[in-house]
């Protein structure tokens with residue numbers, strides 16, 4: 007594994023499962039809609055294409071969405087460069103940035119990593135603008151701005167990989183041996199590399215823990231059956247796919263020792279938004295006395311929200327529910343409600359695994375302690 011500055015790992019080298027890679031200033035995104043049947047990378051070299059990749063879920067998973075958004079900011083400015091007239095008025099540069107920000111921020115609403123990444127990129131942009139003396143911006147200064155934005159986006163990526171390694175290390179000590187149930191996909195495909203909840207599973211397996219993974223298929227996009235199963239096969243970790251509604255009975259039969267999932271947004275009291283079906287799993291876990299773990303980096307916390315009440319839950323197109331492989335599976339004219347996420351109340355969560363440490367209840371106090379001091 008190639009190390010670069012400050013002990014960080016070159017993103018391209020970090021994992022053999024890559025949701026995206028960066029080559030010659032272009033972003034190539036593995037089209038996850040086509041997995042596991044086809045491994046095709048989509049060249050996202052315009053702002054429109056980056057937004058499309060996020061919205062249509064060629065790339066998905068909160069940390070991956072955040073990283074691609076950050077790179078999207080760079081791509082948007084780079085793309086605009088040839089159409090700009092230099093010297094460029096500061097106000098025109100500002101309105102260009104706002105346009106890019108608006109476009110990316112409307113791609114998906116729930117994963118806070120998207121907005122967190124935009125804020126980090128805006129910080130670099132603003133810092134740069136503030137340093138420029140009054141007047142217009144020349145070509146050279148614009149090039150420098152691009153360089154700083156690219157650097158920041160790649161740092162966000164590198165930091166995510168490191169965070170995943172750390173979560174893997176902490177979380178793997180918590181996991182018991184035996185059946186572990188997971189929902190959706192939280193692996194290398196959903197992150198900069200390695201994974202959050204799946205990274206914990208991966209690390210536990212690497213350390214020799216005898217675990218067996220129950221993979222919820224995760225209707226309707228089938229992140230479990232198509233993506234998590236694909237990753238586990240590559241990693242040679244034993245698993246079986248189950249229909250989402252098998253989970254309760256398996257718990258009752260004593261086949262599940264722990265549940266571990268990821269998160270899209272965690273409020274300051276620990277309420278956690280994640281893939282639809284997570285809430286039901288947490289209730290079942292409570293009923294059966296099974297530990298219920300969340301694994302998520304600090305970029306997934308939204309400390310502006312007091313509770314999960316304020317988390318925007320994405321409602322996607324009903325076609326995703328009404329069709330399978332583009333064929334209608336319901337009566338013509340049937341309507342569907344396609345909630346993409348739900349919110350699990352903090353009281354159903356045993357612990358939250360982050361790169362800064364493991365957070366246990368009471369979450370309202372401990373989230374702040376761990377995130378600020380960890």
Ligand SMILES: CSC[C@@H](O)[C@@H](O)C(=O)COP(=O)(O)O
Pocket residue numbers: 066067068069117189190191192193196197201202203229267268269270280281282346
């Ligand atoms: C490490 S990914 C964590 C979450 O983003 C994941 O569990 C999830 O819900 C993904 O939803 P998706 O709709 O596939 O983007």
